[in-house]
Amino acid sequence: MTSPSLWQPFTLGRVELPHRLALAPMTRNRANPDGTPGPLVATYYGQRASLGLVITEGTQPSDDGQGYPNTPGIYTPAHIVGWSNVADAVHAEGGALFIQLMHVGRMSHPDNTTHHRQPVAPSAISADQDMFTATGPQKTPVPRELSISDIETTIADFRHAAASAIAAGADGVEIHGANGYLLHQFLSPNSNHRADQYGGSVENRSRFVIEVAAAVAEEIGADRVGIRLSPSMPLGGINEGDIESVRTQYTHLVGELATLNLAYLHVHHVGDDELLRSFRDVWPTAVLVVRYGRTREQIADDIDADLADIAPLGQFALANPDVVERLRNDAPLNDVDPTTLYGGGETGYTDYPTLARV
Template sequence: MDELFESVTVGKLELPNRLVMAPMTRSRATEDGRVTELTAEYYAQRAGAGLIVSEAVQPCVRGQGYVWTPGLHSAEQTQAWRAVTDAVHREGGRIFAQLMHSGRIGHPVLYPDGGLPVAPSPVASGMQLFTPDGMLDHPVPREMTPDDIAETVADFASAARNAVDAGFDGVEVHGANGYLIHQFLADGTNRRTDSYGGSIENRIRFAVEVVAAVVDAIGPERVGLRVSPGNTVNNISESDAADLYPELLRAVAQYNPAYVHIMEAGDRALTKRLREVWTGTLILNPHPTPEAFPATVDNGVEALRDGVADAVAFGELWLANPDLPARIKAGGPYNKADRDTFYGGDHRGYTDYPVLGA
């Protein structure tokens, strides 16, 4: 297990260990997208991570995909996040904000103007939005115009600047898990015939433009990119992941971001290929086989020993074990995550997981 506790460089940060807290939506923000003191407590409890990547944060109003999720597109939201980053830094931690535009995984009830969600093409998700009043079918999204695309790229850059103003050490651009950037990458959701659709070169264009804009806004050392090759979450489908993702990483490399974060989907051979392409810092959410969910400590150690990752990200383990490094060193035991309290609610299943010796 010693590999997990070696230092590693991410951008200009020297992380004290290789244990990254993966981004996890918890749906505990206010109706207007502000985090609370409870959020600050939650992240401060987990400041022993080498790096925390926050829950997904919408960069603009139309980027919201779920109820009670936070934003970074208003002064009030930015100020609210300051309490979180201050709390993490007081405990000696480091935290990046994950910027996520949901694209077609959205609904008119989430937006003040009641408009449609946007996406690269008018292809519905076939899924539903949870609301306190019941489940709602996702509508067919509106196809983004070139002006929409340019505006959204600018929204990501603006949110990144807000993140730095809020005290974050950097941002992670969410290009995974079936959300907007992934929708542009995937040929199952991108049916465009312009310069943003069709060929691999065209389908990676939006992702590359977002990374370039965010790097220009806050500097490459503060920027990461998350991808999930072959992941079918949110009904995403891509027929050419093995060819697309090496090209994406090559294109992104020219902007020298601090890291790439791969959400592995059971294809270790593809992960190894991407590791060869990407020579910078690589964070892996390790799922070497289709059955390896959720990721385990052993999965992480194996990835480091095999050289396919520089750091490893865990989700459920951090959610349920705020003192995860101490538990790993002690050989456990590990708290079991309560799935009934993953989304929404109060402190229960959020800040009340016990630490060793409690």
């Protein structure tokens, strides 16, 4: 049986949540080629609205923010219309929608974007990763280093995307500062070799993340903004150094972000519970924690240990649109079909059976 702590209501920013579960952001590559989410996307998120807090897949704030094929955007009028249908579907089922703003930085390939330009990053250092493209896996190229003017434009892009999300009816946004993407690239010394105010020291490497968060909070209200971080996460060729280096970097960053009074901090956690506890001690609002490989019996462990307020679900929610009902009733869970995770249509997306259909 699941822990009783999962079923306690919670206030997050401006929204009232019925319990402590949420939908974790997961890329599904099912937007239209122009980045507009279509009707199937609305169905998918509406099906999972019983999770309360629905955090969407990574959604690019600009053309340069795209890395993978058929990922959604939130910066054009068409995008706003598409996402408004998603927001309506989620709200109709009683959920709250936060759109994750994800700029991939160097984790891109020109073949996957409409403009076919070189990717951008803090420094001209390739991630040296295999990137899926229409013609098969290709290595990520060497990116173009962002100028100071480019950085200012990128911050403005995040601001505009956040405003667009609210215009679409979303309840808020989550800034993706994790998993090897642009904000994480600024934080990591092996991807950020800059010699200006955005590189070098811990304070300088943190600056871009803080400025993005401050701009988005100013634009739509801090209580509509979450941020995701992943200390020590090696995705995308990131290497943040030894444990003490990571703790120094993130203690500073989280301390500065805490002063913005954002709605929540979302930690993709890879094992340093001492660092996680330090976040909990300084963060003034909600903390969300997701870990790889949790069993259903472990979902509430971080809540019960007072390390988190909310436990976002990934694959459990992907394969079980009614995962909340299944957990409440100790019912069996569907297994994920790994062949249908990325791209395609309704198969492995909106056709997982519910208990009522079994």
